[in-house]
Amino acid sequence: MATLDPDEVRAPTARAVPWLRIGVIAALVVLAIGLAYVRSGSGVVVVQAVATGVLIGGVYGLIAMGLTLIFGVLDIVNFAHGSFLALALFLTFGLTQAGLHPYLALAASVPAMFLLGVLVQRGVLAGAMGKPLENQLLITLGISLIIENGLLLFFGANPRSVALPGDRGVPIFEAVANLSRILAFVGALILAGLLYLLLQRTRLGTAIRAVAANDTGAQLVGIDTRVIYAVTFALGTACAGAAGTLVAPLVTIEPTTGSLFNIVAFVVVVLGGMGNVVGALVGGLVIGLAEQLGGIYLPGQSPLLSVFIVFVLVLFLRPQGLFGRSA
Amino acid sequence: MTLLRVDGISKSFKGLRAVDEVSFEVAEGSILGVIGPNGAGKTTVFNLITGALRPDTGRVHLAGREITGHVPHQVTAAGMTRTFQLMRPFYSMTVLENVTVAVLAGGAARRTARTAAAELIERVGLGRWRDAPTEGLPTAALKRLELARALASKPRVLLLDEVLAGLVPAERAPVMELLERLRTEDGVTLVFVEHIMAAVMRLSDSVLVLDLGRVLTSGAPEEVTRDPRVIEAYLGEDPHAHA
Amino acid sequence: MTTTTDTPAAETAAGRPLPRLPWNRHLVAIAVLAVLLVPLPLILPAAQASVAVRVLIFALMSIGWNMMSGFGGMFSFGHAAYFGIGAYACAWLLVEQRVSPWIGMLAGMVIAAAFAALIGFLALRYKLRGAYFALATFAFAEMLRLWATNSDFVNRAVGYHVPLRTDSSWWWLQFEPSSPNYFWIALGLTVVALVVSVQFVRSRAGQFTKAARDDEEAAAAVGIPVMRYKLLTMALSAAITAVAGAFYVQYFLFIDPDLAFGSSVSIQAILPAVIGGVATIWGPVIGSVVMGPLNDVTATMLRNPPPALEFLQGRSGLDVIVYGILLIIIVLVLPKGIYGTIRQRWSRR
Numbered sequence: 057m058a059t060l061d062p063d064e065v066r067a068p069t070a071r072a073v074p075w076l077r078i079g080v081i082a083a084l085v086v087l088a089i090g091l092a093y094v095r096s097g098s099g100v101v102v103v104q105a106v107a108t109g110v111l112i113g114g115v116y117g118l119i120a121m122g123l124t125l126i127f128g129v130l131d132i133v134n135f136a137h138g139s140f141l142a143l144a145l146f147l148t149f150g151l152t153q154a155g156l157h158p159y160l161a162l163a164a165s166v167p168a169m170f171l172l173g174v175l176v177q178r179g180v181l182a183g184a185m186g187k188p189l190e191n192q193l194l195i196t197l198g199i200s201l202i203i204e205n206g207l208l209l210f211f212g213a214n215p216r217s218v219a220l221p222g223d224r225g226v227p228i229f230e231a232v233a234n235l236s237r238i239l240a241f242v243g244a245l246i247l248a249g250l251l252y253l254l255l256q257r258t259r260l261g262t263a264i265r266a267v268a269a270n271d272t273g274a275q276l277v278g279i280d281t282r283v284i285y286a287v288t289f290a291l292g293t294a295c296a297g298a299a300g301t302l303v304a305p306l307v308t309i310e311p312t313t314g315s316l317f318n319i320v321a322f323v324v325v326v327l328g329g330m331g332n333v334v335g336a337l338v339g340g341l342v343i344g345l346a347e348q349l350g351g352i353y354l355p356g357q358s359p360l361l362s363v364f365i366v367f368v369l370v371l372f373l374r375p376q377g378l379f380g381r382s383a
Numbered sequence: 384m385t386l387l388r389v390d391g392i393s394k395s396f397k398g399l400r401a402v403d404e405v406s407f408e409v410a411e412g413s414i415l416g417v418i419g420p421n422g423a424g425k426t427t428v429f430n431l432i433t434g435a436l437r438p439d440t441g442r443v444h445l446a447g448r449e450i451t452g453h454v455p456h457q458v459t460a461a462g463m464t465r466t467f468q469l470m471r472p473f474y475s476m477t478v479l480e481n482v483t484v485a486v487l488a489g490g491a492a493r494r495t496a497r498t499a500a501a502e503l504i505e506r507v508g509l510g511r512w513r514d515a516p517t518e519g520l521p522t523a524a525l526k527r528l529e530l531a532r533a534l535a536s537k538p539r540v541l542l543l544d545e546v547l548a549g550l551v552p553a554e555r556a557p558v559m560e561l562l563e564r565l566r567t568e569d570g571v572t573l574v575f576v577e578h579i580m581a582a583v584m585r586l587s588d589s590v591l592v593l594d595l596g597r598v599l600t601s602g603a604p605e606e607v608t609r610d611p612r613v614i615e616a617y618l619g620e621d622p623h624a625h626a
Numbered sequence: 627m628t629t630t631t632d633t634p635a636a637e638t639a640a641g642r643p644l645p646r647l648p649w650n651r652h653l654v655a656i657a658v659l660a661v662l663l664v665p666l667p668l669i670l671p672a673a674q675a676s677v678a679v680r681v682l683i684f685a686l687m688s689i690g691w692n693m694m695s696g697f698g699g700m701f702s703f704g705h706a707a708y709f710g711i712g713a714y715a716c717a718w719l720l721v722e723q724r725v726s727p728w729i730g731m732l733a734g735m736v737i738a739a740a741f742a743a744l745i746g747f748l749a750l751r752y753k754l755r756g757a758y759f760a761l762a763t764f765a766f767a768e769m770l771r772l773w774a775t776n777s778d779f780v781n782r783a784v785g786y787h788v789p790l791r792t793d794s795s796w797w798w799l800q801f802e803p804s805s806p807n808y809f810w811i812a813l814g815l816t817v818v819a820l821v822v823s824v825q826f827v828r829s830r831a832g833q834f835t836k837a838a839r840d841d842e843e844a845a846a847a848v849g850i851p852v853m854r855y856k857l858l859t860m861a862l863s864a865a866i867t868a869v870a871g872a873f874y875v876q877y878f879l880f881i882d883p884d885l886a887f888g889s890s891v892s893i894q895a896i897l898p899a900v901i902g903g904v905a906t907i908w909g910p911v912i913g914s915v916v917m918g919p920l921n922d923v924t925a926t927m928l929r930n931p932p933p934a935l936e937f938l939q940g941r942s943g944l945d946v947i948v949y950g951i952l953l954i955i956i957v958l959v960l961p962k963g964i965y966g967t968i969r970q971r972w973s974r975r
Contacts, residue, residue: 357773467844471843484834
């Protein structure tokens with residue numbers, strides 16, 4: 057008789073929409089916003105923080121969706137995710153220097169990162185599939201070191217920026233958000249929606265979900281898991297690539313910019329439940345908010361600190377994430 | 384004298400009752416065989432009384448002391464050690480090192496631990512594998528290693544989870560002899576989960592039958608195996624067939 | 627076949643001598659190596675001597691990491707936390723309180739050990755494993771970095787400069803920049819760390835930790851209080867890495883939040899052990915010997931690049947790229963590391 061693992065028994069209920077949990081999260085978010093208002097005493101500050109947080113949170117969600125997809129299917133903690141984003145940032149920068157509109161760079165950054173993802177997975181990571189987790193972690197760490205420092209080597213550490221033609225402040229209630237920020241949010245949501253449809257409605261998506269649930273079983277029904285691994289990893293890096301182009305007008309472009317997003321994406325992934333794609337999107341919004349509201353709670357501290365505090369709390373109190381693990 | 388007393392322990396996993404009000408007693412120096420179809424809750428009972436899992440209800444007493452809710456290393460320190468159904472050696476170590484660690488954990492001095500471990504290894508008949516890495520050891524040797532490691536803590540009660548499974552009949556006899564010697568020479572009390580009925584019949588003073596997490600019946604081996612409920616629990620599968 | 631192991635073998639084998647343990651050989655090797663290395667800074671030109679010191683700093687960090695993540699099997703991606711605590715404790719006490727760096731080093735070790743035990747307790751209490759454990763350690767190191775960057779208590783992002791002295795002093799751990807004393811001190815600290823790690827692995831605590839790494843449940847079943855020994859291992863590991871941080875400050879005379887707590891510091895603690903061989907006594911040392919000089923080689927190359935790569939002049943990053951490539955190759959080709967692989971071949975013969 058096998059020992060019953062309490063975690064195994066939970067699976068069948070995962071399909072139902074967890075309304076209670078969504079309610080609790082919503083209540084917590086409202087509470088957090090309320091406390092921020094009490095702390096700051098200024099409605100404008102809070103509205104601004106919420107607007108900024110939600111907008112950037114959508115982008116975090118897209119980045120984290122890629123990361124969580126890779127984790128769910130390949131069981132890899134991809135430390136190189138942020139560096140793919142950095143690569144896309146520099147690609148976007150290069151293309152805009154050549155006169156291209158920043159958003160048209162998506163047509164280059166997404167396929168380029170997809171292709172690079174395939175190459176990296178087939179060329180490097182495939183050799184370590186099924187090996188201990190540390191091996192894959194170290195390999196992706198190596199990849200991130202190479203990409204990040206390759207950028208440093210070729211482009212130097214000088215910060216760069218991309219200007220969106222016609223960018224301006226757009227009033228939202230009492231707050232103001234840059235058009236580029238709003239467009240990044242909208243673009244991220246659209247892409248996230250497309251990825252979700254791809255996973256839920258296409259044959260490829262079904263195959264990916266099958267491999268995530270049980271790779272031996274998927275193999276038995278004739279799915280070529282090697283192809284699925286490569287495609288999934290590439291889809292993940294393509295998400296990072298798309299996000300890179302979308303945020304290019306918002307951030308200072310440096311080789312290390314990617315690692316900041318990487319850190320946040322990890323937090324989001326754990327928050328949403330490792331391997332849970334929808335959870336990643338919700339987690340992204342929550343973390344975007346936490347970051348901005350944290351700036352109000354802990355004035356003078358880096359907004360990232362509150363992200364990490366949320367992270368550690370989630371790790372300890374709810375390591376399976378807000379929505380549990382499922383791909 | 385009762386050495387191990389289990390009173391009404393239960394455990395549920397997400398509403399599923401894996402172990403339901405199981406009670407039994409084991410007298411010092413006796414051998415209790417635990418049988419039951421797959422999924423009857425045998426290993427879960429072991430996990431509950433050794434502290435690997437915490438029971439929802441019920442109590443466990445060892446030599447008059449309550450050990451309910453103790454964590455595994457405390458249970459071992461209190462005098463009850465278990466082996467694992469699937470062999471779980473310390474894979475980076477040789478057989479000798481495996482047993483030495485266990486001897487050290489029992490409180491022996493570093494100076495004497497290796498000699499004591501070597502003696503235990505001879506005793507369970509693992510001598511020729513003593514300096515071999517555990518990687519690549521045959522099942523029979525790994526089963527004996529489990530036994531040697533468990534003995535290292537000088538237990539008063541030894542819980543054996545299918546020590547004979549995976550052994551060919553020729554390999555079983557010496558292990559059974561060893562178990563009998565443990566009782567007669569060392570006075571160790573044994574509780575063993577086993578599918579191989581011949582071994583249960585030969586070794587046990589009494590037999591406990593579990594089915595669907597409950598005690599179906601208990602008593603002398605001959606009585607129990609003739610009990611129609613036992614035969615039915617095995618779903619028409621003759622409990623003697625394994626032998 | 628296995629039945630024959632029973633009686634006859636038992637009798638003939640009873641008097642067989644036990645295999646010899648390698649620990650004393652390790653200790654002898656450490657002693658010999660230490661003695662051989664003592665004249666090194668007197669022979670080497672100044673630039674090479676500083677490479678040698680850097681090798682020793684790498685080795686110290688990585689010996690610490692290896693204890694927790696190699697022998698203990700708890701993969702830390704946040705040893706920068708302990709390195710940084712060592713560095714900041716030393717710098718803060720020296721700059722703000724005029725306390726000797728030796729005492730600062732001890733204080734750093736104690737604080738780092740306590741911090742590690744706290745993180746460890748939380749991580750083990752909440753049963754974090756694998757990726758989650760690594761991410762948690764990473765998060766704590768990053769939190770310290772962010773806190774240090776924004777906290778007046780430790781001078782924010784500016785960090786600390788060690789005040790320069792006009793004289794050489796052992797008590798204040800400061801000499802002329804080219805003094806061989808730096809090398810000797812680093813060598814002494816590394817030797818102590820190596821001896822500690824040998825003694826640790828052969829000790830009860832070390833053996834229990836290895837057993838718990840191999841199989842936690844089985845370890846508990848033979849009576850090992852797993853949690854206690856894991857925490858002990860983490861604390862010891864952190865203390866050793868903290869020594870590296872404290873020495874680093876005194877040698878480079880400067881520390882800031884990124885140099886102390888940055889994720890690249892954690893990587894520098896991991897790499898030597900991975901390259902040399904995780905969970906081996908000599909792995910971190912051998913890996914450091916490989917890594918230390920690389921930095922120098924690439925820096926020289928970037929100062930005077932070959933004509934085809936003229937545009938790279940004065941750039942940085944090449945050293946880390948080489949680390950990254952090395953890391954991938956080692957993990958794919960020699961997962962047991964250089965020393966681990968050699969040792970395995972040796973014992974198979």
